[in-house]
Amino acid sequence: MNFKDGLLTRRSIRNYKSGIIAKEIIGDLLKTAMYAPSAKNRQPWEFIVVTDKNVLKNIKDNHPFCSFIENAGHALIVCGNTMDEFLSGHWVTDCSAATENFMLACHEKGLGSCWCGIWPDEGITEYFVKTFNLPEHIKPLCLVVFGYPDGSEVRQPSSRFRTDKIHYEVF
Template structure:
């Protein structure tokens, strides 16, 4: 079975650091994502400071796993790099998914934590990092060695497939 089917949302992590080389590989995979007009509007903040991870978990209602995750990657879109208005969301989503898949291949656990389009979350995360107003945080990916076992799930549903018409 391909790695894509092994990817699961992992919210519990071992107290074990993730090597910088592995983080670099995750970011390399993120930057291999497709983007509209090849605009590549993404920017990334790597967070391995426990105090900063705690600050995120304190303000984001669905980021409590950052209290124990060894690292997180904040995926942002730079509106100044947009060639096609609004497509930064798709571009940065593809980059986020690539991080999740590369991490799975490396035996790391991840979970996608949504930030955009919730205005409060965008403001809170932007304030923590001093993100300029032209850059929007889309997602946060918690990364670490899994401390939970997740089973593969087959979500294939032929009733959701339509050929040539609805």
């Protein structure tokens, strides 16, 4: 896949077929996440890969916007480590960049993915902190549902380019 085409054709996928992705492939995907830019190159991310069906169901029952998670093979919880970040709050930006890399790498491999928000929702955050035993310095940013798309989502190429969003020199 051409790099630019990949950027322009990635879409959130919510319909999956069963299938477990090999650990080596997941490792490859996570490698791309770890090459994201981060403030002062502090790489303040931590990743939890979830494959257990019972856990996926439990997440579904506790996250209001990821009803499709059970059909996907996996979910990735992207967390920030505030002991590693440069300035307070950089974990959000750095881990967002890592998340996007991961999703683009999924797309390049023909896998589907969908970012499901955790931060800054306090209730959803509390659920993830409790369920995954996250210590105080580990902050969950988002859940990336990923797996084999079932092919039923025919996504039209989206048209998002807007010249009115571009400002030169001053706003």
